[in-house]
Amino acid sequence: MALKIAIQGIKGSNHHQVANEFFGEDVELVECLSFDELIHQLMTGYADKAVMAIENSIAGSIIPNYALVYNNDLHIIGEHYLNIHHHLMALKGQKIEDIQEVHSHPMALLQCKDFLKAYSHIKLVESVDTAETAQRIEKDSLKGIAAIAPKVASELYNLEVLASEIQTISNNATRFIILKKENKELPEEEINKASLRFVLDHKRGSLAAVLNVMSDCNLNLTKIQSLPVIEQPWKYSFFVDVTFLKYKDYKKAKALLQIMAEEFKVLGEYKNARR
Numbered sequence: 001m002a003l004k005i006a007i008q009g010i011k012g013s014n015h016h017q018v019a020n021e022f023f024g025e026d027v028e029l030v031e032c033l034s035f036d037e038l039i040h041q042l043m044t045g046y047a048d049k050a051v052m053a054i055e056n057s058i059a060g061s062i063i064p065n066y067a068l069v070y071n072n073d074l075h076i077i078g079e080h081y082l083n084i085h086h087h088l089m090a091l092k093g094q095k096i097e098d099i100q101e102v103h104s105h106p107m108a109l110l111q112c113k114d115f116l117k118a119y120s121h122i123k124l125v126e127s128v129d130t131a132e133t134a135q136r137i138e139k140d141s142l143k144g145i146a147a148i149a150p151k152v153a154s155e156l157y158n159l160e161v162l163a164s165e166i167q168t169i170s171n172n173a174t175r176f177i178i179l180k181k182e183n184k185e186l187p188e189e190e191i192n193k194a195s196l197r198f199v200l201d202h203k204r205g206s207l208a209a210v211l212n213v214m215s216d217c218n219l220n221l222t223k224i225q226s227l228p229v230i231e232q233p234w235k236y237s238f239f240v241d242v243t244f245l246k247y248k249d250y251k252k253a254k255a256l257l258q259i260m261a262e263e264f265k266v267l268g269e270y271k272n273a274r275r
Helices: 014-023 035-043 063-071 106-111 113-117 130-140 151-156 206-216 247-260
Strands: 003-008 027-032 049-056 075-083 087-090 101-104 123-126 145-149 160-163 173-180 193-199 220-228 236-243 263-270
Touching (some): 003 014, 014 027, 014 049, 014 075, 014 173, 027 035, 035 049, 035 063, 049 063, 049 106, 063 220, 063 236, 063 263, 087 130, 087 151, 101 106, 106 113, 106 123, 106 145, 130 145, 130 151, 193 247, 206 247, 247 263
Parallel strands (some): 003 049, 101 123, 101 145
Antiparallel strands (some): 087 145, 087 160, 193 263
16 A cells, blocks of 8 residues: 655656655655645654655745644654745746746745746735645636746646746755654664754853854754743743764763753654755
């Protein structure tokens, strides 16, 4: 039986491409038009695993997704990096001058902001997904409306590409995490990256002390993101990603951090996808 993989978006989206590259094409997609729905499908057991975008090299972190992972007690079992290519597409026979509105996911609009500045007559409209917009243009024969989506969406939904590679920076990549309800334990020798969440007290130098422990234990800090602790005004939690060569170094650091932090949780231990 094929794995059921929850993705944000529909067939032809970047999440769909990541699902195929990470799991292979023999999967059953569970299409979700929001990250909240994606989490729901995973939590209810309808989906076996989920693919979730977490950060982009241009637009930065998708901050609400950190909270979704933590608050639902989900486990990160892997990661995948995808080079993002945005294309402007519309019904066949139209030109950019005919376009009055461009619809796409907010992140896609943000990543193509410089290109879109040149067309001040075009209204930018946020939608739930890149490929879903392309599908809707075909389904409803929407003239004067274009989508920003992966090139495969133009092929799936019979649209014409009006402009290719319109992202602001050519080296535009998104990091996706692979989620599961239960932790997937890899052999220690295969684990070389971890995602952690901790809360520190207000003492001066508390964060510096934690960072020093990581450095002393030969951990490389690849990501740090702070989020407010909702129940405690002006208090912050830290989400960090660390890489390491030896699991025993990480294990030592983990034991020390559990003592130093007011709250500490491992969100995932997995293979580093960038080596």
